[in-house]
Amino acid sequence: GAGVSQSPSNKVTEKGKDVELRCDPISGHTALYWYRQSLGQGLEFLIYFQGNSAPDKSGLPSDRFSAERTGGSVSTLTIQRTQQEDSAVYLCASSPQGNLRNQPQHFGDGTRLSIL
C-alpha cells in the first residue's frame, strides 16, 4: 500500500495476556518508529529501528515491552502480561532514513489497545 499500515486497528484483551501489534512501513523506508498515545502521557516515543537493528530502545516503559523488525520491513511490538496502564493507541511511523532529520515521519492510523 501507499502508506504505513497497522494491524489490528483495535484490540481488546484481558489483563495478563500477551499481545502483538504489527506495523508495515512504507516500502523502501529504512527507519521505523513506535510511539504510544495515552490520555495521561500524550505522545511518547518507544523505540527506533534502522533496518533490522534498534539503536534506540530508550522509550520502552518496562521489560514487558519488546519489538523486532525482520527483513528491514515489518515490525511487531509485543507486550507481555498486559496491565491496565498499557491501554493506549500505539502508533507506528516510518521515514526514508531516520538519522537525517529533514525526512519527515509518516504515521499509520494506530492500534487502539484496551486492557480489561
Place this chain on the structure above:
Amino acid sequence: GEDVEQSLFLSVREGDSSVINCTYTDSSSTYLYWYKQEPGAGLQLLTYIFSNMDMKQDQRLTVLLNKKDKHLSLRIADTQTGDSAIYFCAESSGSSNTGKLIFGQGTTLQVKP
C-alpha cells in the same frame, strides 16, 4: 530534558484565521513539525520548518519560527470546519541522531460555522 508546550484548546469562527502556538526547550532542534490528528486516525504531516528559516508558507498554512525565543506558530488562513482536529507540534530531538520526535500535548481546534 527536552520539552514542547502547547495551549490545549482554540475556538474560532469559520472563515477566521487560527493561530496555534508552541514553545520548545531544546536549542539544538533543527527541524520542527506540525501534525494534524482527526478522530480515530493517525497523525497527518502538515508542514515542517528548518531552524535556519523564519517563515514557511504552504497554501493556507504559515509557519513562523522565533529561534531566539524558541517559539513556533502555525497560522491557518480562512479556517474551515474540516480543519477541526488536534494539532501537534513536534521537534526532532537534537540530543540524538535517531530522528525521534518529541511532541507537545496537542491543541484542539474547534471551528464554529
